Amino acid sequence: MAQEDIFKKLVSHCKEYGYVFQSSEIYDGLGAVYDYGQYGVELKNNIKKYWWDSMVLLHENIVGIDSAIFMHPTIWKASGHVDAFNDPLIDNKDSKKRYRADVLIEEHMAKYEDKIEKEVEKARSRFGESFDEPLFRSTNPKILEAKEKYDALHTRFAAAMQNSDLNELRQIIIDSEIACPISGTRNWTEVRQFNLMFATEMGSTSEGALKVYLRPETAQGIFVNFLNVQKTGRMRLPFGIAQIGKAFRNEIVARQFIFRMREFEQMEMQFFVQPGTELDWFEHWKNLRMKWHQALGFGESNYRFHDHEKLAHYANAAADIEYRFPFGFKEVEGIHSRTDFDLKQHQEYSGKKMQFFDPERNESYVPYVIETSIGVDRMFLQVVSASYYEEDLTKEDGTPDSRVVLRLPAFLAPVKLAVLPLVKKDGLPEISRKIIDELKFDFNCQYDEKDSIGKRYRRQDAIGTPYCITVDYQTPEDQTVTIRYRDSMEQERIPVTRLRDIIADKVNLRELLRKL
RNA sequence: GCGGGAGUAGCUCAGUCGGUAGAGCAUCAGCCUUCCAAGCUGAGGGUCGCGGAUUCGAGUUCCGUCUCCCGCUCCA
Numbered sequence: 118m119a120q121e122d123i124f125k126k127l128v129s130h131c132k133e134y135g136y137v138f139q140s141s142e143i144y145d146g147l148g149a150v151y152d153y154g155q156y157g158v159e160l161k162n163n164i165k166k167y168w169w170d171s172m173v174l175l176h177e178n179i180v181g182i183d184s185a186i187f188m189h190p191t192i193w194k195a196s197g198h199v200d201a202f203n204d205p206l207i208d209n210k211d212s213k214k215r216y217r218a219d220v221l222i223e224e225h226m227a228k229y230e231d232k233i234e235k236e237v238e239k240a241r242s243r244f245g246e247s248f249d250e251p252l253f254r255s256t257n258p259k260i261l262e263a264k265e266k267y268d269a270l271h272t273r274f275a276a277a278m279q280n281s282d283l284n285e286l287r288q289i290i291i292d293s294e295i296a297c298p299i300s301g302t303r304n305w306t307e308v309r310q311f312n313l314m315f316a317t318e319m320g321s322t323s324e325g326a327l328k329v330y331l332r333p334e335t336a337q338g339i340f341v342n343f344l345n346v347q348k349t350g351r352m353r354l355p356f357g358i359a360q361i362g363k364a365f366r367n368e369i370v371a372r373q374f375i376f377r378m379r380e381f382e383q384m385e386m387q388f389f390v391q392p393g394t395e396l397d398w399f400e401h402w403k404n405l406r407m408k409w410h411q412a413l414g415f416g417e418s419n420y421r422f423h424d425h426e427k428l429a430h431y432a433n434a435a436a437d438i439e440y441r442f443p444f445g446f447k448e449v450e451g452i453h454s455r456t457d458f459d460l461k462q463h464q465e466y467s468g469k470k471m472q473f474f475d476p477e478r479n480e481s482y483v484p485y486v487i488e489t490s491i492g493v494d495r496m497f498l499q500v501v502s503a504s505y506y507e508e509d510l511t512k513e514d515g516t517p518d519s520r521v522v523l524r525l526p527a528f529l530a531p532v533k534l535a536v537l538p539l540v541k542k543d544g545l546p547e548i549s550r551k552i553i554d555e556l557k558f559d560f561n562c563q564y565d566e567k568d569s570i571g572k573r574y575r576r577q578d579a580i581g582t583p584y585c586i587t588v589d590y591q592t593p594e595d596q597t598v599t600i601r602y603r604d605s606m607e608q609e610r611i612p613v614t615r616l617r618d619i620i621a622d623k624v625n626l627r628e629l630l631r632k633l
Numbered sequence: 634g635c636g637g638g639a640g641u642a643g644c645u646c647a648g649u650c651g652g653u654a655g656a657g658c659a660u661c662a663g664c665c666u667u668c669c670a671a672g673c674u675g676a677g678g679g680u681c682g683c684g685g686a687u688u689c690g691a692g693u694u695c696c697g698u699c700u701c702c703c704g705c706u707c708c709a
Contacts, residue, residue: 125702133644145682145700206706208635216706306634313707334709366708383709451709492709520670540666571669587668599668606669
């Protein structure tokens with residue numbers, strides 16, 4: 118089956134079985150916003166627990182926080198989000214390609230610079246030893262002409278950017294005769310501004326209200342609490358702060374189901390280190406995070422690193438962990454060496470010293486930061502796509518059969534076990550209820566007595582329940598039940614009294630964490 | 634935003650030339666009692682995405698609009 122079809126099936130499976138619903142569906146939906154259903158929320162919580170425990174439980178030098186979504190607006194000036202994420206975009210009508218208007222102009226300016234350098238090189242080889250480069254640069258007419266054009270363009274461009282003058286940006290592109298690299302035409306649309314951040318107002322009256330943003334990333338909540346946590350927790354470098362929380366971004370186009378949403382959830386950990394050691398720690402976290410993914414057993418070949426060539430303004434190294442989704446390898450997690458950029462910015466904007474006194478070195482400095490940042494929703498999609506199987510089976514009588522099964526790792530499964538009376542009479546339902554009453558304190562259980570036993574097994578397969586306990590006529594005689602395994606469909610007979618221990622052992626997170 | 638595709642029951646879809654809504658599965662109740670979906674009987678569920686136009690009459694034709702899916706740029 119085509120990958121795209123599988124993805125479509127997966128999306129409707131998520132809806133049909135209560136994992137993910139379109140937001141505001143009865144009102145025609147709200148673009149790129151989704152709700153998690155009764156099973157989705159359980160799976161999501163389990164994913165978050167796996168991450169949280171792998172950070173906070175396993176590392177004595179990592180602690181968690183939960184910072185507010187609203188933050189002082191200056192934080193986003195300091196972080197660069199206010200400026201860096203208001204990209205002016207322009208489309209070429211012929212090639213249908215979209216570009217950042219500022220990048221187009223910058224690339225055009227770079228051409229003038231190239232031209233100048235080429236002239237210098239040419240002259241250098243012509244004059245040899247006697248070449249006076251500064252003199253040449255300041256007198257050669259070709260260079261002066263290029264330089265003049267460059268300067269004029271630069272001045273105009275800088276002014277336009279400063280004033281956020283979108284019409285002027287478009288005019289610069291037209292006046293500079295910049296053509297689309299694909300179509301070669303100059304058939305451009307208007308320049309439009311795309312705001313990454315959601316703005317709202319804080320204050321009960323409109324006058325005097327403070328314009329605040331819904332955070333576009335959770336990281337800044339960690340940075341601005343760096344001193345609080347370091348001091349109150351008596352933390353010493355290296356140490357980390359973990360956080361799980363919602364973030365909001367106005368995506369230009371937001372699609373591919375829950376892969377790219379306007380409201381999404383992040384699991385971020387900022388690890389503060391001594392300057393100079395950051396690249397070692399970067400490698401360390403890259404590998405550890407990859408291990409965390411692979412411990413789920415979805416197949417090592419379905420993961421890869423993608424090292425960034427082009428780095429963000431705050432980073433000196435960056436890599437993504439990509440997973441092979443039905444629609445291709447896509448980024449699930451980013452590991453970034455953020456240098457001391459963020460803390461330094463906050464130090465400057467807030468006037469507070471964002472430093473750590475290192476007793477060994479007997480000096481204070483701004484720590485460097487390694488960030489691991491994973492999207493909960495993307496992780497959710499990874500887990501679901503890795504677990505979704507349409508199986509062809511053969512019945513005992515040889516006729517073909519099929520089933521849809523979510524092979525979720527037992528720890529992540531929303532429902533751990535279903536207790537099913539073989540038939541709906543002769544006291545079997547009562548025994549089943551009693552078993553659930555014992556187990557419901559430990560596990561998410563389900564009871565089902567409707568339809569044939571086979572149908573009930575299939576229903577549990579579809580939501581990914583790893584274990585089905587069946588109460589049959591032998592149960593009242595010797596207090597045993599059968600446990601049926603979702604993946605193999607095989608059954609074992611075990612005493613009712615051992616159920617709790619056996620299941621607890623299988624759904625425990627411990628074994629997973631031990632692999633890290 | 635631009636281009637392409639699609640909206641009819643919870644799901645998958647049919648619906649002829651314009652004549653007032655249909656199937657399978659699912660759900661619920663009952664029967665049956667059976668260890669791997671699709672046995673029997675019955676029931677509930679639809680302003681056909683929304684608005685307008687044409688018409689005696691629109692799920693069907695026309696116009697507008699909204700939403701979803703796919704591709705292009707950004708990112709978790």
